[in-house]
Amino acid sequence: MRRPPRRGAVKTGRALLAELFNAALRAADPLDTIGAHLPPPPKGRTVVIGAGKAAARMAQGVERRWQGPLSGVVVTRYGHGAPTKQVQVIEAGHPVPDEASAAAARRMLAAVRGLGPDDMVLCLMSGGGSALMALPAGAISLEQKRSINQALLRSGAPIAAINTVRKHLSAIKGGRLALACGAARVVTLVLSDVPGDDPAVVASGPTLPDASTAQDALRILEQYGIAIPPAVRAVLEDPELETPKPGDPRLERNSVAVIASARQALQAAADAARAEGLRPLVLSDRLEGEARTVAQAHAALVQGVIEHGSPLRPPCVILSGGETSVTLRGSGRGGRNAEYLLALAVALQGAPGVHAIACDTDGIDGTEDNAGAVLAPDTLQRAAAQGVDARALLDNNDGYSFFAALGDLVVTGPTRTNVNDFRAILII
Missing domain, CATH: 3.40.1480.10 (MOFRL domain)
Incomplete structure (x- = not known):
């Protein structure tokens, strides 16, 4: 031999x-890779938000290298936290969302409310973020969203298909969180866990435009034989609840970078x-x-x-x-x-x-x-x-x-x- x-x-x-x-x-350690991708501080406030299994470590890396004050909140899986001083770390359920996941999503929306054009939102996204910030859209209940998520995980569907459904059942994913940031510039830093490294797929792209549609989500649920409750179908068939698409002028100031990948x-x-x-x-x-x-x-x-x-x-x-x-x-x-x-x-x-x-x-x-x-x-x-x-x-x-x-x-x-x-x- x-x-x-x-x-x-x-x-x-x-x-x-x-x-x-x-x-x-x-x-792939974000503590080491994130520094090269940090933007210059803005004139106004810097608010950090984030979700995923690496979110706490990413926030820790930002705090070590940032010049100036920070505030904000990130959510990670139970047991995946890291010590931070200025950014709050919440732990929640993964792969199945729980009430802490919904609370974290509401906390993020509150953190970015009322920001102006001189402010910046630094969004830290990594794999697992979809389940960790679960805030259902419309009249969908958290239990209905959890049930569909479990069925998708058991079905053998690829992660891109799963995240397409997650985006369209969410009040925060698929670019909706970016819209909640108002006039502030949003800089998204992504630790990619998806084949192809499309940042809009990681954590279901809460601050990035969404090229998929609600009809795509319906087709995926039907393809894998997953039951569609009336409240879910109502959200997916309502054109007013569609996600923002590429080229949306409300997102034109924003930027994104992948800081580490497979x-x-x-x-x-x-x-x-x-x-x-x-x-x-x-x-x-x-x-x-x-x-x-x-x-x-x-x-x-x-x-x-x-x-x-x-x-x-x-x-x-x-x-x-x-x-x-x-x-x-x-x-x-x-x-x-x-x-x-x-x-x-x-x-x-x-x-x-x-x-x-x-x-x-x-x-x-x-x-x-x-x-x-x-x-x-x-x-x-x-x-x-x-x-x-x-x-x-x-x-x-x-x-x-x-x-x-x-x-x-x-x-x-x-x-x-x-x-x-x-x-x-x-x-x-």
């Missing part, structure tokens, strides 16, 4: 994968791989699709590397990002990264010299307490020795239980960043 040249002690496959994942996390995280991991004597291949930063289908395609790619040295020769690492999905057919535990990795294990059948990691960069795989898991050449062998049936657990969408039984979960706790999934397959 060939091994890459390294200085000092030989690192295990698991240690190498952890090093690559940590390099990706460092590259592409940057993967590039940092590739640089770390080269430093360890590995040949890196970044497949894509925007992979989507069923987690197990993506895993099967990656297993075929690995076989090509092992058998033919194509598209690259070992020692090497194949990197990818994006956001896969899982259509639930079983009742097991586990997010999309555990599902991907278990499907990869089944497809590879213990291929020698192959190690892998799949983690969500926010530290939470789905709704579990792990970021993801790791795979080794002996994973299936160790599982069989313990009587753990990989195929049966995969059929039950129970990747969490599989890797927990082997002690191969990756548990980071909240990372306070979010550039979506990180996958690395190491071939040595």
